Amino acid sequence: MKQLVIQAFGDADQLRLVEAARPALAPGQIRVKMHYAGVNPIDAKTRAGLGWGAQAIKDKLPWSPGFEVMGSVLETGAEVSRYRPADRVFGLVAGGGYGEELVVEADELLPVPAGVPDEMAAGLSLAGATAWQGLTDHGALQAGERVLISAAAGGVGHLAVQLAKGLGATVVALASPNNHDFLRGLGADEVIDYRNEPQLAGLAPVDLFFDLVGGTSGVTLLSHVKPGGRVVTVPTITAEQIIAAAGALGLQATGMLRRIDNTQLEQLIQAVADGSLQVVVTHCYALAEGAAAHRQIESGHTRGKLLLRG
Ligand SMILES: NC(=O)c1ccc[n+]([C@@H]2O[C@H](COP(=O)([O-])OP(=O)(O)OC[C@H]3O[C@@H](n4cnc5c(N)ncnc54)[C@H](OP(=O)(O)O)[C@@H]3O)[C@@H](O)[C@H]2O)c1
Incomplete structure (x- = not known):
């Protein structure tokens, strides 16, 4: 079977x-x-050799990326009664999703509802778990x-906007102007161009800042949080910097590392099934186009989700 791998850390x-x-199948x-x-x-x-992910695999190269997966069952081990061939499954795995096939423990994945x-199932699990855990478990x-x-x-x-609306919050979304109609369509109440300083200056303070950019952007936006308000900063590489800056302003700030919680994932896929949560996929690449997919995600300006076809 074909698989996309890296032999060494480096560019796309x-x-x-x-x-x-x-x-072999256990x-x-x-x-x-x-x-x-x-x-x-x-x-x-x-892949570039950065962060905790690279630390975890540096002695295990070659390595195939891919934590967020969707497919159909080809074959079941002798003790598996939960699935039959052709059942559709999705979820979070420990890597190796960038290939034509994947072997996992049966209880790692979940059924995709009819x-x-x-x-939508393919793009949900990593991004959805991060959005939900950030807003609720960490952001309260x-x-x-x-x-x-x-x-x-x-x-x-784009999932956090919809989930926050579903929780009954007023959602202020930051994005480039070409994404404003997209975000209003997902339910955002206020949409602001993060490069437009006068517009940002007029922003009424918020109770929670869900920081998905980190670095200088994360530090600058702390001034829009109410006194004593909360900050969840998601990019791990700059989390310490944001937490220190927030602490100096008297805000409660935390970093996060999304965890695997299949009960939460069942609730999220149910929300997709009942139409209350939409996973927007903007492009599907062939496996052979893996480098192009990585260059696009590294641009920092992807709308919704990107997928690789197995
Ligand atoms: N800690 C964890 O467990 C965890 C889990 C998941 C993700 N993450 C991290 O969280 C971050 C977001 O992940 P993602 O999958 O959502 O990334 P993504 O899909 O690549 O995010 C792309 C979006 O970022 C926006 N953007 C770029 N620069 C911006 C800025 N200065 N201000 C506001 N928006 C800006 C772009 O909007 P425009 O095109 O409109 O400019 C684009 O829509 C990444 O750093 C990722 O590594 C961490």
Whole structure:
């Protein structure tokens, strides 16, 4: 089976399509025919050798990215009763999603409900878990509160806008002007161009700042949080910097690392099934176009989600 791997950390051209061995199936495992893998910034950061992801795999190269997956069951191990061949499954895995097939423990993945398109299930799990855990577990967002979401049009942000609205919050979304109608369509109450300083200056203070950009942007936007308000900063590489700056202003700030919680993922896919949550996929790349997909996610200006076709 074909798989996209890196032999060494480096730029997007490090991604090579290789013929990989098909692993044997253990009794509790399933073999999945990959339909799609989500392309996320963590894939590109890890490929480049940056952050905690690269630390975790530096002694395990070659490595295939791909944490957010969707496919259909090809084969089940002797002890698996939950799935049959052709069942559609999705979820979060420990990597290796950039290939034609994947072997995982049967309970790692979840069924895709009837009526949910493959592409929506494929782009949901990493971005959706991050959005939900950031707003609720870490941000404690309550109905009636104001939440500021930076990078609102991106993979995590466009789901966070919808989830925050569903929680009854007033959503202030930051994005380039070409994304404003898109975000209003997803339910954002106020949409602001983050490069437009006069517009930003007029922003009424928020209870929660969900920071999806970090760095200088994250620090600058802290001035829009109410005294004693809350900050959840998602990019891990600059989290310490944002937390220190927020602390100096008397704000409560935390970083986060999304965790796998399949009960939450079941609720999220149910929201997709009932139409209350929309996963917007802007482009699907072939496996052979992995480098182009990484260059696009590294541009920092992707709307919604990108997928790789297995
Ligand atoms: N800690 C964790 O567990 C975790 C989990 C998931 C993601 N993350 C991190 O969270 C960040 C967001 O992830 P993502 O998947 O949503 O990324 P993404 O899809 O690549 O985000 C793209 C969006 O960022 C917006 N953007 C770029 N610069 C901006 C700025 N200065 N101000 C406001 N918006 C800006 C762009 O909007 P415009 O095109 O409109 O400019 C674009 O829509 C990444 O750093 C990622 O690594 C962390």
